[in-house]
Amino acid sequence: MVCADVGGTTVKSALISVGRVRIPQSFKIKKFTCVQTRSDGGFAGVRESVLEAIKGVTSEDAADIVAIATAGEVNWDDGVVVRATSSLPGFENYAFSDDMSDALGVRTVVINDACAAAVCEHYFAKKRAESTLVLTIGTGLGSALVKDGRIDGDNVTDLELGHRLFVENGYECRCGKRGCLEQYLSATAIKRDAGTSTVKEALTNTGSEKCIQAKRNFLSALNYTVGMIEREFSPAEILIGGGLAEMKYLWLEEFYGKYGHPEVKAAKLGNKAGLLGAAYAALNGFFKGKQRGKGVRNV
Numbered sequence: 001m002v003c004a005d006v007g008g009t010t011v012k013s014a015l016i017s018v019g020r021v022r023i024p025q026s027f028k029i030k031k032f033t034c035v036q037t038r039s040d041g042g043f044a045g046v047r048e049s050v051l052e053a054i055k056g057v058t059s060e061d062a063a064d065i066v067a068i069a070t071a072g073e074v075n076w077d078d079g080v081v082v083r084a085t086s087s088l089p090g091f092e093n094y095a096f097s098d099d100m101s102d103a104l105g106v107r108t109v110v111i112n113d114a115c116a117a118a119v120c121e122h123y124f125a126k127k128r129a130e131s132t133l134v135l136t137i138g139t140g141l142g143s144a145l146v147k148d149g150r151i152d153g154d155n156v157t158d159l160e161l162g163h164r165l166f167v168e169n170g171y172e173c174r175c176g177k178r179g180c181l182e183q184y185l186s187a188t189a190i191k192r193d194a195g196t197s198t199v200k201e202a203l204t205n206t207g208s209e210k211c212i213q214a215k216r217n218f219l220s221a222l223n224y225t226v227g228m229i230e231r232e233f234s235p236a237e238i239l240i241g242g243g244l245a246e247m248k249y250l251w252l253e254e255f256y257g258k259y260g261h262p263e264v265k266a267a268k269l270g271n272k273a274g275l276l277g278a279a280y281a282a283l284n285g286f287f288k289g290k291q292r293g294k295g296v297r298n299v
């Protein structure tokens, strides 16, 4: 099967083969591509990037189902993107699953990217935790919780913590509110506070007061968020995914030193988690309503 992971910066895609028994160990990535998300081309540019990525890995016998993980809030029942980041222009209220099914001529399901990552980290783990909470910190802030139990979409929740109020009358958010957590806990926030064009520069420049402060703000916002998560959800594990997980060597030790929280770890499956999680969810009947379709369990 084919899957894609649509983010504000890149669209990743993979051709995946799965054994007869669809256990995680049987999932193999046969082909992988990554293309730039052409946000500057507006909606049409992003849509083209998605199609290009998917077609780039599709072989003749491959695609009986396509599973897409995407940034933004997704309606599980019909695959419509309810809310999207500004880096995916025109995706608000976009019937992503319907449009891709038509364009590709193959049944296509769409899942929120943090949910897909959480599904992957939870089910692909060597030892499955009682519950797994994944925070994806990248262009935006994603959050999803998977509870162990039946292998089922009902156990997966998009928490949307990124739009919780964090600072009264703070920075304006893409959702229309002010002071949302995402405006303080994301790559975008770090770059804004540091005045740099890359996160790496912001986290490594120890000679700049602005960069030092940006890092301090980031760690403090994360500490606040972890505390909130523990009080409200008490998950067995908290995993950090997204772009900031790939740069964990630049900040994670400092976070432990300052705030403790040894239960916070970087996600293990890194940038493949969205792809594998979307595939796993599609092949195990996690989708409901219009997205369920017929015969999904028999793909």
Ligand SMILES: [Zn+2]
Binding pocket: 162, 163, 164, 173, 174, 175, 176, 177, 180, 182
């Ligand atoms: Zn918001």
